[in-house]
Amino acid sequence: MQVFKQYFRIVKKSALSSLLLYMAIFIFMTIIFSNVGNSTDSTSFETEKCKVAVLNNDNSPLSNNLEAYIEENSKLVKIKTTDEGIRDALFFREAEIVITIPKGFEDSFLQDNSYTLETQSIPNSSSSIFIKSMINNYLNTTKVYIDNTKNLNFEKISDLVNKDLSIDTEVTLAKDNKEDTKSSVTYYFNYLAYPMLCMLILGISIVSNIFNSPDLKRRNLCSPINSYNFNMQIFLGDMVLALSTWTIFMALAIVMYPKDMFSFSGVLHGINSLIFTITCLCLSFLISNISTKNSIGPISNLVSLGCCFLGGAFVPQQLLSETVKSTAIFNPVYWFINVNDKLNALSTFNMDTLTPLLFEMLIMLAFSVAFLGVGLVIMKQRRTKY
Structure with missing residues (x-):
């Protein structure tokens, strides 16, 4: 060999x-x-927190609770409250959506449900649509508790609403x-x-x-x-x-x-x-x-x-x-x-x-x-x- x-x-x-x-x-x-x-x-699904600016001009219990809920489920950012400041924040992507809560919002909500939130967002932003849907869910659930319960303050109602909306559903992405x-x-x-x-x-x-x-x-x-x-x-x-x-x-x-x-x-x-x-x-x-x-x-x-x-x-x-x-x-x-x-x-x-x-x-x-x-x-x- x-x-x-x-x-x-x-x-x-x-x-x-x-x-x-x-x-x-x-x-x-x-x-x-x-x-x-x-x-x-990966077959998991995770939501990405949207950058949101909230201008709370009402400072009522309802508006404060709503602002706290938005902060919990998004990334709250501070911007200048002027019209030019809002436009700059959206243009430079400092915020994807700006929500303005007008004065008298809580009174309007309790009396005739004709509340109005002013929103400005980046064009074609899917995140802003998600935030609007989230706010509607919060306010609709709050309205249900107000109409069907007595002697409950906004703090207690807010706790109940947050508990209901905190229920998560596990999402699995199927592989075709x-x-x-x-x-x-x-x-x-x-x-x-x-x-x-x-x-x-x-x-x-x-x-x-x-x-x-x-x-x-x-x-x-x-x-x-x-x-x-x-x-x-x-x-x-x-x-x-x-x-x-x-x-x-x-x-x-x-x-x-x-x-x-x-x-x-x-x-x-x-x-x-x-x-x-x-x-x-x-x-x-x-x-x-x-x-x-x-x-x-x-x-x-x-x-x-x-x-x-x-x-x-x-x-x-x-x-x-x-x-x-x-x-x-x-x-x-x-x-x-x-x-x-x-x-x-x-x-x-x-x-x-x-x-x-x-x-x-x-x-x-x-x-x-x-x-x-x-x-x-x-x-x-x-x-x-x-």
Whole structure:
């Protein structure tokens, strides 16, 4: 196994720094971007307090209670009470709505219910509509207590009204389509396509080009190791490198998303990534037989970035045009991302739901066989030159 041992000496000397660089880039991308899944997965609803200015010219118990209620349910701001001050406050968004309680408001409210509140608000402000509705609810509830109770002062009525209006309803936003919201672990595996492709193409091609250099190749042909054994040890090194890379990324996924990874969906993500790793291995084997020392870097970047952009690793597949999708079916990254997205959307796991995913995994394996076959043919043709 001298060739196998020498394989990893070459990796350590010539390729390790580049592989670690791409791994660091991926970890950085994962930490920064994969949390998008969490931020877009919220089903809670929270009201945002509106900036309100209240000009209380009545200073009666009712107007004071109303002002206190508005302050409790909004962000009360102080502004200049002149017409110019009100206009400036609205223009500079110091307040979204200005409510003026006129003098005699309480008397008008108690006598004939013909009260009037003067309001000025920012045009097309939804918050101001909410504040007006809130005030109407308060005054209507207050009117009900006044009409149906006796010997109750405004302080007691205010307590009863506040108690009634403080009843909250929990609001949950339903998600119509789970596929539109990706989890963090899905983002992780989608982004994994780039470093996996780039690292394997780079690492395997660097080692293969060193072993296939003309002088070293002729020297190896004179050694007691036959050509088949020599090439098998190199390919075994390729496999160990690929599986080691996959193991590191899987360990990172388990550390970052333990709950997701120790689930049935997480296991399927792992299997899908393993199959994709095999595909990347075979593609890297093919590229290593056609690349030169000076072209390894450009080819690895071109292939990995091109496949990832066209396959939906960086841009969601839902946003890709039909033309791009029709050509992307010849791209193994497309099928890898497609399986990840479908796993994210699944809530029930049975043969009916898993059969399409297994079929797409078989497509990736078919790519692997094709890449390996072409690579072997090219390697055989190159062997005849020596």
